[in-house]
Amino acid sequence: MTALELPGSSEVPGWARYRQWFRSRWDQGGVAAWLLAAAHLLVGTLLFVVISAVPSSGLLSAVKVVLLGVVGIATVTPPAEPYTAWLAQVWAQSDRGKLYVVLGNAALVFFLLGIVIGSPFNAFVGGIEGLLYFAAAYAMITLALNLHWGYAGVFNIGVAGFMAVGVYTMAIVSSPVDPGSSGVPGLGLPLIVGIVAGTLMSTFVGLIAALPALRLRADYFAIVTVAFSEIIRYFLLSGEFQAVDLPVVGVIGTGGAVGKSMPANPLRLLFYENSSATAQPALLGELLFPLFQGLQLTIIPDGYAVNLGVATLPIEFTLNFSVQPSVISGFTEVAVLVVGVGAFFWLLRRVGNSPFGRVLKAIREDEVVAKSLGKDTNAFKLVSFALGCGLMGLGGILWFGQQGYVTPNTFRPIITFYIWVALIIGGAGSNVGSVLGGSLFVAALWEGPRYLKTTAESAVSFPSAPNNVIQALLPIFQGEVGPLLSFALSNIQAFRLIFIGALLIWLMQRRPEGLLGHRTEEAAAIPLTRPNGGETDE
């Protein structure tokens, strides 16, 4: 990681010398270093605030924007150098460090965005919750896909379908027999039965898909998997199976295009008396929720204004630390997903670090060789494919099962595509890379932009967004940036796809193996070194 470069900074000798001095002073450590950094940031921020407060229009406002940019970069650059150096060190140190760097920086950006935009603390905590929830969800499915592509080299682009099988099976098995006015009845079995049934069902469906298809070449197999996933989605969409009256079990069904509500989440019962949306808090809820209510820290009371001479700057500095009950209980769902990631990681590392994983890697590298060394490659591919599909089903259950309601269109192929992006970012073949890729994808490309949109829109009222990009760009020449900003924010979902595309192109050119794909995670149950404690010569 290199430090941010201020454009043209090398031609400004004073600035370069200041940066050098800042760095060397920082490296000496101590309280003075922190004071220096704080002073630097404070001066920069004040300058920024003052400039932004200057009323301007037309050409002057364009100058103001440029000036703000320069001040902003100058404020950030000197402290960013030691910070990035420190991050690089943490990154290099351990796998856990890598995850901390990704999630910690995302949280930091969320926090700073929240402060700059001035969103409530609750939104920030909610944003972190969403970040962790989706990071864990993506990490789980990416881990399962890594077994297929990273280990066995099986090109599965039907991930969404196998998740759908798991989620729907769980819902049908565990939905109440008498769902009330809305919804389709299920078998009413305990949730754990539903989860096991869903996992087994997606394993089975994976087996069914793979049995005939593994004889095909990799690219044709990929077509079969995506077709399979779409067949599953259309099957679920079909009205024929919306609610079927079966002889022994009674009425069950997929809910068709309307979708299907998930069985009550037992985690909610930890906090509430029942699972309805309007339920009263139960014991734990009553104890926990008030702790996070009404925590306010007023540093500068409302309505205080700083007169800067040129402008009056209203400063509101009330820190409201209240967190909504839904956000608090949401963290238990996050916890379940994190445990899920841990379990997946443990299992898949065990699978990978074994003779079984070794054969899978060999199949990925050269199936003919694996065959000529006596390995029944089809059997290995079949078992690993079914296992991966089962994990996708289980991951899907933990992910979507907690969201209350799914429709068949939740499982469009685009989800498969996102999982693939996460795998490519992290680097196929590395389990750590899969977790990292899932987290990074969610932080930078998924929850990050969404958080920006929701916080910005909740705090600042933008002019209504222009209808097209021309109308958004033209006002810039009159010094109006507002239309462009609101256009970008309201279309951030679409921009997200552009970011993903650009990132993929960049990654394919610069680092086709992803973040950790270059790494050798030895496929053996023991560390492969010279026996008898001898030193290996590298």
Next chain:
Amino acid sequence: MSSDDATPATTGDGANELATDTDDPAPETAQLTGDRDVADSPLVVENLRKEFGGITAVDGASFQVERGTLTGLIGPNGAGKSTTFNCIAGTLDPTAGSVQFQGEDITGLSPDQVCNRGLVRTFQIARELSEMTVLENMMLAPKAQQGEQLRNAVLPGRRDAVIEQEEELLEAVWETLEFFEIDHLAQDNAGTLSGGQRKLLEMARALMTDPEMVLLDEPLAGVNPSLEEKLLERIHDLREQGQTFLLVEHDMDVIMEHCEHVIVMHQGQVLAQGPPEAVRGDERVVEAYLGGDI
């Protein structure tokens, strides 16, 4: 080492004991004795025929390989050596004829089944698993690894046995790597090895399957002279320990110098077979090599 349980070397008499085969399309080749013992001929190929569309690549080839020998299969380009080789190894399915190994008919078995019966092959262009380390390449090969069963690899109670077996295998692997003098490369990715080192790795890996017989497909192609020497030395060492080899080469000199039995193929048929000196003098062999077919 993989030759632990190999049968005692029968090289002495095996070298002189040559194949007779009534179906041999070249019956007038050098033949010394008529009787043969199946136990001493692990590999028997009879009337092997392979057609690709209208082209007949192998046209009724019959020969056998004696236990503990280094047998060479030579012939000019397009003679059908590689096709024969692939039919034996299970990579190709012969159109007709049979391949018997240790008295069992292995015709048309898949490559993994052939390997599991003790007949392992190498490839003409070394096919190392390039993104895996040399050690991983080696550890892949041994047969009957408990950890290849998913439940043994994953379930806590069963994993101990897997780890124990892995430790044993690792020791055997190091010994083999030391034997081939590539142990200093053990932890490198196989893709970073030189061409000759890859050939060594491939042979070492094949031996880790603990084979009864090794099929070597042009092991010297693209190997520099000093490594070539080393490779041949290793082959001779292993043969002396009782290992059986069938070697496909198109370089006549290598075969003539190192093999005790030579099978010459031409246009899909066995043209001549016997000890090198007998084959070398065979007019038809000379013609095949020096005639219009080089």
